[in-house]
Amino acid sequence: MTGPQASGVRDSNALAVRASGVGKVFPTKSGDVVALTGVELTVSAGEFVSLIGPSGCGKSTLLRLIADLDSTSSGELEIFGKPARQARIDQDYGIAFQQAGLLPWRTVAGNIELPLELHGVAREKRRERVAELASLVGLSDFVDRYPDQLSGGMQQRVAIARALAEQPRLLLMDEPFGALDEMTREYLQSELTRIASDTGAAVVFVTHSIPEAVFLSDRVVVMSPRPGRITEVLPTGLGDLRTDSLRESPEYFERVTAVREALHGTPVERANER
C-alpha cells in the first residue's frame, strides 16, 4: 500500500512537530500541578520519535498537547507549522491509545471508516479505503467482525488502521501496545515500523518500555517527573532496517543501555542487570 506521502518526494525540511518552551499546568484543589515545563522538541517529517520516562513525567500529557486533546499552558506548539487545534481539525495526525477505543456497536470496517464518515467521504470511497487499510494491518478477513470478537492485538491493529484512515503525515501513539502480551507486542512493533515506512508518516510514540523505544525509534526522548521535562534526547542511529535480528545485535543492546542510563541518571553496572 502506498499513500501519497510514500510516493511523493518528502520535504525533509518540514517539521512535523515544533515545541518551544511548552508547559502544562493542571489546576487542582490543593494547588497547581506542573505536568510539563520547558519542553523543546522538534520532530521532522517521516521521523520516528519515542517519548520514554517513568509515570508522571508528562509523556502522555505532551502527546495530548500535540493532539490538541489538552491545551498548552505556556510556550509555542506547532504541527506542520500550524497551531495544534488547526492541525487537529485539518486531520494532519492520526492517533492511537493504550485502549483500542473501538466502538463496540460498529464492525471492524465501521470503526476504521469512522473518521472518513465524519468528514463526509462518499460510501464507495470509504469502502475502498477500508479495504486498503484492512490489508495494511492484516485484517482483510475480519472487516465484518465486531470488536468483541477480536483479540486485544487485533483490536489494536484496527485502532491503528483507523488512525491511518485520513492518510495523516503524523501518527501519535500513546502506549498502544502497553496492554498486550510480549509476543503480540514484538509482532506489532515490527508491523508498525513497516507501516510507518510504507506511509512515510512521522511517529511520536509514548512508551515506558526501553527496548520498545530503542527498537522503533530514530530518536528516543528521555523524560523525568516532578516537574515533567525532557532530560535527554538520544539518536539511535540503527538505520532504516528494523527486523527481528536487530533485537539480538550488539548495537541494539548498546542503545538500550544508553537509554537506561539516561533514565536512571547514572551508569548502570552490568552485574546489576536482571
Add this chain to the structure above:
Amino acid sequence: MTLSTKDAVPAPGGALRQARGGRAAVGADGRTPPAWVRIVAPIAVGVIILVLWVLVVDVLAIAPRALPSPLAILNDLVKHSDIIVEDMGITAKNALIGLAVGAIAAIALAALASAFAPIDGMLAPLVSAIAVVPIVAITPILNTMFGASSQFGRVAVAAIAAFVPVFVNVLRGLRQTRPVHRDVLRAAGANGLQTFRALTLPTAVPYLMTGLRIASSIAVIAALVAEYFGGPADGIGTAIATYAKSGRASLAFAYVAGGIAIGLAFFLVTSLLERIATRRKPV
C-alpha cells in the same frame, strides 16, 4: 483463513451466546442444572398448582365462592374470547400510546438535561416528584378532568408512569461515554452534533432499552388500574371490576388472563429489543 495462536478469534456468535446465558453464568462448570431441567421445572410447578387448584375447587369443593375452577375460567375464556380480545385491544392501545408518549417525552427531556446542566437542575426535583406520586392517586382526578367518554385520562396515567424509568435510564445512558471514545471523536475532528450521533446516542441505546423494558410493564399496569377509577365502560380493568362485583368470578378471572397476556406481550417485545441492543459487549 489462517490464524496464529496469539491472534485467536472467539467463535462468531460466542458473545451472543454468553449474553443469552447471562443469568446462568456458572453453567460452564456443570454445577447449574442442564437446559431441559430449566424448562421442565417451571412447567412442572405450573401443572402442580393447577392440579391442586382443581382438587381444592372441583373435587373437594372447599374453596370460597369467589375462587372459580380453572376449568370454569377456561370455559369463559373460550366462550367470551371475542369481547375479551376487544377489551384487551382497548387496554393495550392505551398502554402502548402512553408508553410511546411517555418515552418520547422522557428521551427529549433527558437529552436536554444531559446537554444543559441548568435544565438538569430544574428537571431533577420534578422527576423525583413524578416518581413518588402514586399514579392511582391522580387517576380519579384525570378521569373527571377529561370526562367519562375519553380514554385520555388512562393514556395520560400510562404516559406518566412510563416516563420515569425511561428518563432515569436514558439520562444515565447519555453520561456513559468513555473518555477514550471522546478522545477518538475529538481527534477525528468531530463537532458536537457528530459526537452525539456517533458516540453519545449509541452508548445510551442499551440504557434506553432497559428503561423501555421496565416502563412497558408499568404502562400496562397503569392503563389497566386506571380503568378501575372510571372513564369509558370498556377495557380489561373495567370488565374485571364489573364482573368481580356482580359475582361472575370465572369471567373476571378470564379477563385477568387477558391482562396477563397484554403484560407478557409488552414485556417480551421490549426484552427482545433490549437483548438486541446489548448484544455487543464493550471492549
